[in-house]
Amino acid sequence: MAETLTPTALTLKDIAREAGVSLATVDRVLHNRPGVRPDTVRRVKAAIERNAFQPHVAAAELARGRARRFAFVMPSGPNPFMQQIEAYLGEMSAWLAARRLGVETIATDVFDPSALAASLEALSGDYDGVAVVALDHPGVRAAINDLVDAGTKVVTLVSDVPSSRRHHYVGIDNIAAGRTAGALVGRLAGQRSGKVAIVAGSQGLRDHAERIFGFNQVMATEFPDLGVLPVLEGRDEDDRSEQMLARLFGRHDDIVGLYNVGAGTQGVARALSEVGREKQVVFVGHDVTALTRRLLLQGVMDAAISQNPGHEARAAVRVLLALARGEPILREQEKIRIDIVMRDNLP
Amino acid sequence: MAETLTPTALTLKDIAREAGVSLATVDRVLHNRPGVRPDTVRRVKAAIERNAFQPHVAAAELARGRARRFAFVMPSGPNPFMQQIEAYLGEMSAWLAARRLGVETIATDVFDPSALAASLEALSGDYDGVAVVALDHPGVRAAINDLVDAGTKVVTLVSDVPSSRRHHYVGIDNIAAGRTAGALVGRLAGQRSGKVAIVAGSQGLRDHAERIFGFNQVMATEFPDLGVLPVLEGRDEDDRSEQMLARLFGRHDDIVGLYNVGAGTQGVARALSEVGREKQVVFVGHDVTALTRRLLLQGVMDAAISQNPGHEARAAVRVLLALARGEPILREQEKIRIDIVMRDNLP
DNA sequence: CTGTTAGCGCCTTCAT
DNA sequence: ATGAAGGCGCTAACAG
Numbered sequence: 001m002a003e004t005l006t007p008t009a010l011t012l013k014d015i016a017r018e019a020g021v022s023l024a025t026v027d028r029v030l031h032n033r034p035g036v037r038p039d040t041v042r043r044v045k046a047a048i049e050r051n052a053f054q055p056h057v058a059a060a061e062l063a064r065g066r067a068r069r070f071a072f073v074m075p076s077g078p079n080p081f082m083q084q085i086e087a088y089l090g091e092m093s094a095w096l097a098a099r100r101l102g103v104e105t106i107a108t109d110v111f112d113p114s115a116l117a118a119s120l121e122a123l124s125g126d127y128d129g130v131a132v133v134a135l136d137h138p139g140v141r142a143a144i145n146d147l148v149d150a151g152t153k154v155v156t157l158v159s160d161v162p163s164s165r166r167h168h169y170v171g172i173d174n175i176a177a178g179r180t181a182g183a184l185v186g187r188l189a190g191q192r193s194g195k196v197a198i199v200a201g202s203q204g205l206r207d208h209a210e211r212i213f214g215f216n217q218v219m220a221t222e223f224p225d226l227g228v229l230p231v232l233e234g235r236d237e238d239d240r241s242e243q244m245l246a247r248l249f250g251r252h253d254d255i256v257g258l259y260n261v262g263a264g265t266q267g268v269a270r271a272l273s274e275v276g277r278e279k280q281v282v283f284v285g286h287d288v289t290a291l292t293r294r295l296l297l298q299g300v301m302d303a304a305i306s307q308n309p310g311h312e313a314r315a316a317v318r319v320l321l322a323l324a325r326g327e328p329i330l331r332e333q334e335k336i337r338i339d340i341v342m343r344d345n346l347p
Numbered sequence: 348m349a350e351t352l353t354p355t356a357l358t359l360k361d362i363a364r365e366a367g368v369s370l371a372t373v374d375r376v377l378h379n380r381p382g383v384r385p386d387t388v389r390r391v392k393a394a395i396e397r398n399a400f401q402p403h404v405a406a407a408e409l410a411r412g413r414a415r416r417f418a419f420v421m422p423s424g425p426n427p428f429m430q431q432i433e434a435y436l437g438e439m440s441a442w443l444a445a446r447r448l449g450v451e452t453i454a455t456d457v458f459d460p461s462a463l464a465a466s467l468e469a470l471s472g473d474y475d476g477v478a479v480v481a482l483d484h485p486g487v488r489a490a491i492n493d494l495v496d497a498g499t500k501v502v503t504l505v506s507d508v509p510s511s512r513r514h515h516y517v518g519i520d521n522i523a524a525g526r527t528a529g530a531l532v533g534r535l536a537g538q539r540s541g542k543v544a545i546v547a548g549s550q551g552l553r554d555h556a557e558r559i560f561g562f563n564q565v566m567a568t569e570f571p572d573l574g575v576l577p578v579l580e581g582r583d584e585d586d587r588s589e590q591m592l593a594r595l596f597g598r599h600d601d602i603v604g605l606y607n608v609g610a611g612t613q614g615v616a617r618a619l620s621e622v623g624r625e626k627q628v629v630f631v632g633h634d635v636t637a638l639t640r641r642l643l644l645q646g647v648m649d650a651a652i653s654q655n656p657g658h659e660a661r662a663a664v665r666v667l668l669a670l671a672r673g674e675p676i677l678r679e680q681e682k683i684r685i686d687i688v689m690r691d692n693l694p
Numbered sequence: 695c696t697g698t699t700a701g702c703g704c705c706t707t708c709a710t
Numbered sequence: 711a712t713g714a715a716g717g718c719g720c721t722a723a724c725a726g
């Protein structure tokens with residue numbers, strides 16, 4: 001009844017003896033280094049396979065003995081979600097130090113692609129890996145590709161640039177996130193018919209555009225009785241979002257659903273309460289912050305679509321590390337899920 | 348703009364020199380080992396603090412050089428969720444081998460507490476750590492406590508025994524999971540009023556009982572128009588669940604919601620389709636398996652409350668390892684969340 | 695109570 | 711193309 005997954009107690013030396021070669025040769029074969037006769041390679045590989053030999057990672061790390069430096073390029077400004085990611089990076093500091101890893105955070109303006117590109121270019125050569133909350137823009141794409149060409153490992157975080165040659169994306173599928181939001185608004189609205197409002201930061205932001213796309217997809221095909229109003233662009237600012245939404249409520253008295261794609265949540269909530277419709281309108285937004293947590297508990301927000309910021313911070317570091325060391329990435333582990341958070345499953 | 352989290356390039360030797368002692372003394376202080384004069388301890392600690400020194404984990408692991416063995420005691424039988432956890436353990440084998448960790452899976456009957464207790468007792472002394480899907484029963488509790496007393500690290504998995512002295516629980520808060528299910532059934536039922544059915548494996552299983560408790564809590568306080576019918580106990584078996592539910596549908600034609608607390612999902616779905624109400628009844632269950640995935644895509648199930656089995660497998664191993672090594676547990680990372688999975692955010 | 699010393703398993707020159 | 715040997719930073723005997 002006991003399925004065993006027992007470890008190899010073997011060492012390089014054992015393999016070397018078994019293959020009739022020296023330690024160094026086994027090491028060369030293990031890392032596909034040149035300078036070994038094909039025939040010898042075969043013999044050594046056979047011995048490795050036969051014993052299902054796994055080199056001891058701790059020994060390898062110690063012997064390699066290199067410290068690594070990673071940079072996290074994050075938007076400046078008061079975006080609470082980004083602040084959470086930075087906070088979780090901070091919590092990892094002991095973990096990082098114990099592995100001789102250095103992580104630096106670099107702030108940059110999200111809405112200015114050339115500034116972002118410049119920040120990235122400036123990093124070249126100084127880091128083993130870079131994680132960046134990216135804008136999808138030609139200049140940014142070029143900067144990412146330059147880093148990659150210079151041998152730096154690059155991971156996009158939260159917002160992707162799929163057309164670049166970045167090594168990995170750590171974040172959610174935003175189209176699916178938008179679809180999830182649409183399904184929630186539609187289903188929670190029940191049998192009612194009426195209008196649905198959308199507030200986004202900007203449709204120029206790839207993640208926002210993708211979410212809106214997914215949202216509209218679901219509304220059109222599954223909830224034809226709910227009419228989607230034109231997207232309001234609040235630039236993730238509270239006041240602007242509030243004003244635009246207030247005006248919209250003035251023009252439509254049959255709004256039953258509201259999808260807040262980005263930040264500016266405070267303003268959106270204020271606009272709702274001004275018209276006294278907090279409880280009637282189905283309100284779905286993104287991310288669990290101090291504010292959205294409160295709104296969920298109060299019943300003002302009905303659901304938040306979220307990506308776990310702690311997981312994203314740790315996944316980005318682990319992926320960069322794996323890339324730097326040439327180790328495999330554990331896709332299953334590093335995948336970021338689309339979480340639906342309602343009042344009763346608040347983390 | 349660059350907040351740095353730079354690693355200590357320092358080593359034990361540096362600290363030793365700075366404190367004016369030898370390597371061994373620093374090591375003793377670092378691990379709170381006896382045999383050092385209080386005054387010396389202070390000096391060394393000061394030097395450690397001053398430099399924010401972190402010992403290099405890879406070096407420590409290598410020097411300690413102990414292989415560890417862990418046992419996973421899991422229910423036998425065809426429970427797909429448990430099989431997923433075992434599968435994910437299997438996927439970790441390379442990771443485990445590279446760290447000289449051995450993991451063995453031991454099957455035992457879930458519904459027989461004395462068999463479980465016996466299995467646990469039999470493990471004593473052979474393992475550094477044990478993860479167990481536990482039944483909350485006095486015999487099991489005693490067996491767990493015996494293991495703990497013998498120095499084995501014990502983690503309960505998926506189902507907890509809070510009254511035992513287990514070191515850690517890896518799993519969800521089942522009361523909150525039940526509340527989440529209740530909120531979903533209630534809200535997705537919309538304005539409708541009618542009856543709600545509950546199918547559980549057994550109310551003797553702690554996790555099932557807790558989920559039902561949470562579910563009823565929400566129904567009573569928030570959806571008074573929905574009457575909850577008495578719990579059906581299907582023993583997680585398809586046929587039995589199907590029959591009981593079919594009979595219930597025969598007696599009530601106003602059932603608008605259905606909560607499947609455990610397994611036996613196939614039977615529940617069949618009963619629903621027999622009466623041709625798959626699309627009208629709001630159906631919420633647990634866990635994402637091949638079957639529930641299909642039912643979600645078909646629109647038969649509306650939501651699945653889930654705990655990520657891959658995360659649970661990895662968290663259990665990491666927690667056991669941390670406990671065995673005396674390292675801190677990263678609570679945030681190891682916490683298992685209650686996931687709401689609907690069609691559009693299927694993982 | 696404190697210091698010295700020999701590894702742990704692998705990587706990396708440097709010889710051969 | 712292959713081997714020998716030193717060392718990465720820490721732990722654990724063993725001396726003193």
